Amino acid sequence: MNRIVDVGSSLAASVARLGAGISVGRPGRRPEKTLELYEFEGCPYCRKVREALTILDLDAMVYPCPKQGPRFREHVIREGGKAQFPWLVDPNTGDSLYESDAIVKHLFEHYGGGDVPLLLSLGPLTDAGAMLASALRPGLGARYRAAKPPERPLELWSFEGSPFCRIAREALCSLELPYLLHNVGKGSAGRAAFVERSGKMQVPFLVDPNTGVEMFESADIVAYLERTYAVG
Numbered sequence: 485m486n487r488i489v490d491v492g493s494s495l496a497a498s499v500a501r502l503g504a505g506i507s508v509g510r511p512g513r514r515p516e517k518t519l520e521l522y523e524f525e526g527c528p529y530c531r532k533v534r535e536a537l538t539i540l541d542l543d544a545m546v547y548p549c550p551k552q553g554p555r556f557r558e559h560v561i562r563e564g565g566k567a568q569f570p571w572l573v574d575p576n577t578g579d580s581l582y583e584s585d586a587i588v589k590h591l592f593e594h595y596g597g598g599d600v601p602l603l604l605s606l607g608p609l610t611d612a613g614a615m616l617a618s619a620l621r622p623g624l625g626a627r628y629r630a631a632k633p634p635e636r637p638l639e640l641w642s643f644e645g646s647p648f649c650r651i652a653r654e655a656l657c658s659l660e661l662p663y664l665l666h667n668v669g670k671g672s673a674g675r676a677a678f679v680e681r682s683g684k685m686q687v688p689f690l691v692d693p694n695t696g697v698e699m700f701e702s703a704d705i706v707a708y709l710e711r712t713y714a715v716g
């Protein structure tokens with residue numbers, strides 16, 4: 485896809501969500517164990533959960549479940565009972581949850597102040613905004629593209645509302661590459677440590693422990709993932 489169209493439509497998707505998932509809100513208690521999210525990037529309901537994670541400044545292990553994905557969808561069906569996304573596993577509370585609204589409520593109850601922010605609590609209006617955002621990126625981060633599974637999960641520093649991070653996440657999703665998502669939205673407590681580690685405040689930033697590669701720049705990240713993991 486032409487780069488200007490790519491970035492422009494990703495920016496439009498963020499605008500459609502009125503900036504939800506750009507800044508951190510009022511985080512509460514921190515989870516001891518990492519949350520696990522089974523989702524796909526193009527799914528509007530999964531978007532709501534990813535926005536909540538950024539607002540609450542929470543990291544999560546993301547297991548991408550694009551359509552026709554051979555690995556993690558099977559796991560969700562086996563453990564959860566059905567192929568419906570998002571599916572959140574919270575090892576801190578022992579809960580595993582379907583339904584985006586239930587997951588968002590769980591996250592704000594346990595890791596925020598309790599109240600779900602307006603942009604995520606408008607029911608059908610919230611869903612409509614999330615669907616519009618997905619419609620602006622048709623098919624991206626929704627369908628599996630054959631890939632070699634990595635031995636170890638990758639790591640991505642990102643925040644939901646960034647148009648550039650979305651482009652990198654879509655590639656990780658299509659290739660079904662699991663990754664530890666470090667949310668560093670505006671106001672994140674993790675930003676200082678991130679700058680210390682990476683040298684500057686810029687996202688997306690990808691670390692691949694399988695190859696030792698560390699990189700900025702969404703277009704370079706997509707090209708790297710394609711040449712390293714895509715098959716055929």
Ligand SMILES: N[C@@H](CCC(=O)N[C@@H](CS)C(=O)NCC(=O)O)C(=O)O
Nearest residue numbers: 527528529567568569570583584585
């Ligand atoms: N009400 C559910 C709807 C979830 C839903 O319909 N998710 C779609 C993806 S956007 C799904 O799981 N489709 C089945 C599939 O992808 O195989 C929620 O808010 O979580």
